[in-house]
Amino acid sequence: MTASTAPPAPAHGAATTGLRVIRRDGTETAFDASKITVAMTKAFLAVEGTAGDAAHSSRLHHLVGELTDQVVAALHRHPAPVVHVEQIQDQVELALMRGEHHRVARSYVLYREEHAQARSTGGDDREAGSGPDVRVTAPDGTRAPLDRARVETVLAEALAGIDDVTAAPVLSELDRTVYDGITADELSQALVMAARTLVEREPNYSLVASRLLLDRLRAEAVSHLAGAPETPDQATMAAGYPAYTRDYLRRAIDIGLVDPELATFDLDRVTAALRPERDLEIGFLGLQTLYDRYLLHERGTRFELPQAFFLRVAMGLALREDDREARAIEFYELLSSFDFMASTPTLFNSGTTRPQLSSCFLTTVDDDLESIFGGYRNNALLAKYSGGLGNDWTPVRGLGAHIRGTNGVSQGVVPFLKIAGDTAVAVNQGGKRKGAACAYLETWHIDVEEFLDLRKNTGDDRRRTHDMNTANWVPDEFLRRVQADATWTLFSPDEVPDLHDLYGNAFAERYQEYEAAAQRGEIRVHRTVRAVELWRRMLTMLFETGHPWITFKDPCNLRSPQQHAGVVHSSNLCTEITLNTRAGEDGEVAVCNLGSVNLAAHVGPEGLDADKLRRTVTTAVRMLDNVVDINFYTIPEARRSNLRHRPVGLGMMGFSDALFTQRIAPGSDAAVEFADVSAEALSFHAIAASSDLAAERGSYATFDGSLWSRGILPIDSLQHLADARGAGELEIDRSSTLDWDALRERVRSQGMRNSNVLAIAPTATISNICGVGQSIEPIHLNLYVKSNMSGDFTVVNPHLVRDLKERGLWDEVMVADLKYFDGSLADIDRVPGDLKELYATAFEIEPRRLVEAAARRQKWLDQAQSLNLYLAGPSGRKLDELYRLAWRSGLKTTYYLRTRAATSVEKSTLQGTDGRLTGVPSSPAPAASPAADPTAAACSIDDPDCEACQ
Template structure:
């Protein structure tokens, strides 16, 4: 194609520029020739075509060339997109150079225009910011594939109205400087450099609220919140306001409603006055829609209810297609809190009794919502014998289990939260209990409702008295196992992840005081993982046969994360509620010293760690949580979380076009990326349960049932029971592949996407 023979001189200049971009985008790929693209674009040229239009065509052609055999074309497309970003930035800043420039001047301009928090100019000197500018490595921009580059530009970098203002490495470096800002002055730049190279080099992935908000003037940095509502009108609306504030600031919310009286319960001794939990859930649903997350999308809330609650049948129907539409709530994510006793009765095909929490508490002084384990079973069985209780209902446990399964297949939910397992392994059970999980079912710790007492007039002020509750609050990062290929990198990355999150606690300020109190008391963090399927593919190990390899790496992660928190405790002090915790007794992840001696390949290290933890404590009350991180895995260029891949290659179609998605090492390791849809779900569950024994919080475990494989109800039942019996704490979405090939979908939470 002789495009340079065209008579229009301006077009010739454009074509030279385009050819330059093509060479840059294909640089380093010996098996890719940029002329393959150029040969396809002759038909699009016309007299009035712009360089930008040509650039878009080149990107589209690169995406169309992407295949399992030639996956690098998606990286070429990403580089062409980054090139276009560079050109726009050059034009916006009126630079006479291409790419990254004077970082100090950029930061100064960003502060003056209100895009960056002015604290950065007060914390760091001009000389320090100039030194920091030398950390920027533009080559990191070349590592994006198209899906990652597109998401980075459209979701994370700052825009000035409709024009990009910031470049990816400026984002990463500035966030790193803020993370390091709480360190001692002599350590700040060194830590900032470590953080920058870890996040820009795609070894550590920051959660969305951190990456979006940290450099800005205000904003929440925490991903996960869980609260509880007491059985009063004041508490209900107090918490609805809390949910709105958290959603406004980009957090996903879990809210436990098990204390609220059931439909038909009395109000002020008036029988049959209560409408139950469903009307309040509808208000929560509408609040989530009305108060969006950072202007990006509707808020995300998971209401939870215990399986003994009298309204649980209506709760299960919240999103089904049939029934009274006035009782539906389609924008929330229902969560069912399941006790061991219920599942034992399902196995024995025994009856299950539903109770009104208000009547139980009024007549017996028992609050079932705070009980678990043996105490729950004893209280529950006694309540079944109590003839004074009138608002009860006996149902078939097995019949109700069938309804749960049917609803999961039909709607993808409810999530299942195995309450007894969670609390049995709760390291802070000396200070409370865990009633339900967060939006993605991987993060949870002690929480309790604020008790609203009196509202009175004091002069010209209205004073509200209350006893503060706690809202579970957690910040998240993930280790990208696809890019961590030896124990030294794993150790340094895990410890750095702990320091990043502990620093983030000191930098964030939640809009809810109960959340700030939780941060102060527990300093809960959630170090997670992604790219496990890639890690296994590189080791030529099929997912289903990799239990030993997986167990080994997650034991190392657990050890290094704990050691990192121990080192911080020595430096900064232990968390407030350490004394009396399981950690303080030398019980780590539910295992004592004897267990490690008998079962670990490096038991000597564990024994020494237990000794040091008893002596010095740890900085963080809970430490590990594995989020779904579907979105941030695109930025990281790896497979999400710890589940097997859904598909080796697929086209993601959305309003902005079609994007090819495939794992990073697919060409060389095709046969070692086995797809989830072709696996027995029980085998996947067993792998996740193996990881769970090294995770003190939870794992966002999705169940996937391929209905083309003759899946029966018993298979679904066996999978759920396997999850419970093998020690999983939660079940996140249930997805199905229909016989038409479509997979069931549900939007994910931006914040908990990590």
């Protein structure tokens, strides 16, 4: 029997009882799995042809049967007993792509699109403007006909002023998903979903979806107000926004969510400054993120609209200002315009009764049980209110060390790390985001080899920490031994206690003394290894598990403005904070308060708007400094440290968008130069703003003796590192363009309000709110599904779409090609070369370029940057070269290593993949294990299970 005459394969054991299908005309029918089999068989025959022998026929028969089973199984996981025919077709595409039948799936996608267009232009036999006969179920159980006029009015308002969008495809999508008896809330969700499914073909539908979600949010926000419209439109809401905001604040205070002090503001004055129209400019991903995680709610009902939210945050930050109302309005303008955005803890908690506004906490754990278990307690209290944790575990004695109190032998640091990891998981910040910590260990610790294995999926699970991030704290002396292929000695810290506090040449000299003592038999616990073999193992574990990250101890300390007041023993959860910590009764837990300038809002085609950037940075530094005094401190060590040193961390986001605006290719020399220029401007204005605040408010308590007090700015501290490294171990450009001499004198004479001012954080969530690329990251893909705690979202590069439209290249085939080629333009022949270069994705950029750009930024920063590195075809040699380059370039830290296998685009149609609004909780697959995929890093891009990405 040939393939052309083979009967359709039967559905293999598919239990179809009870499942019903909504057809395109709105009627229902019983589910029939054989139709899936027929459709798939036709699809294969259309691509592969009808000729074939019996073996080919048998293969096709069984293949189609297996794929049909997958589709049926997926449909029966659907929470509702009714599915739409389009949902079935979505699952068919997904099964084809998962089976790597890419040509068949691509043909099937194009076939569906052609028929969808035919229906929208008259092929559909329903009367134009009509829809299925649907009744909507009210909360009291009564039913009424769908008010289609109301739907069309809401949609028309959502479409107003947006290019390249129309009502017809949204209504068509809506008609295929509604059903008789749908609830009012489900109808609202369905309308949003109808718009968001169109985003892949036209990114502007994201803004339409956002406005439709805003309509739903407005209804929730006013539901408690007597006499308010059931669902006010935008114009009605805009007129009543000030009154609504005053009422919302009183209500939030009454139910204990907002600080009563906010009621003492001149509310008429501050609410008069609200900009209701800015609600309409928030993208869908941003508004959904606000809705799910940030806006205040009572028993799940959101009653805080976006502009009220930004005003609440601004008022909370202005509580101690002399003219509170004027400053609140100034802060509100900065936040609501998206020129600057405060960090997530600040947004969560500003203006509330528990204003824990700080982002990052760094601790040192001492070598005794009281300190260790006190560390667990501190971690829990700090994480409870959204703090990210970096723990220095180096002082804890290693495996085999003597315990004097019991005359026993230590089990090392690893068992304690497992408890720390479990604590972070248990304290999940009220469900707002996962608790997370990063453990740091110096490379000379006797347990370092076990530390490298903590994230492996094999071995004794009692000595694994599957949920904790880990990082190597690497001294320069180790890299010198690697370069020389020399030996390296591992010690237990109880026998070499001063190594923990030494760095630079002082560390190297003392370390060599301990090595000599070990050779004389004066040190009990030690082991000698070949340095390059340990380095290779560090890189291998980083490659296989994504951990431990590589961070560099000596640059962090030699360039620290606060080296007179202590030692930097670790970085934080995301490797951008480098502050002193100390254990003990008078110990200090380092605290940093973060916020990021939206670089995309400060550039034009000709480059940086320097004056606007200066104004933004000046206000932003003031906001961050206010956090120190307003903050709710959960442990005394954090309060003591923050009030003494007052560190803040101003960073940036939207770097890739800024490049696109200037038509700068991300892998070019010009991109490296812009990294330099933009970081220099940010640094200059931030230092100046902190110095001016010192003139107004006084310098921080430990200013005297700091590098600042000696007129040594971050760019100058490079010389300290160069002196310690020696010739050939530091390769960095030291050029500058601004008047740094005048600023040095200004800092010397006025002082500094903050011990540290600059740090570039990942910004994954706040960049979603602002609708720009995160932090300093290159674009991951030009079309992909982004996963986070709010669900799955179709993301299309709007800059690329705009350019393709201008050249007449944006169409359904381009969308299909972008899916097929994993969001990359490289293999799409009809895309011009200049666009391929401009919109190159992270894995298409030479990795050394990312290091070069990072080195240009690092010279201006008093702290560090969250730097992800990307390798499309990783190998041992490439990893070795890349991380040695990072060290020679003077970087203080690196973050995740991303490899190609850790990022994949859903090749099926992206329609229907968007998660939370479907009513189905998002259940993303876990990151690939090393055993299953040795090239997969433990944290894929935007992995919702990775707190560092939130």
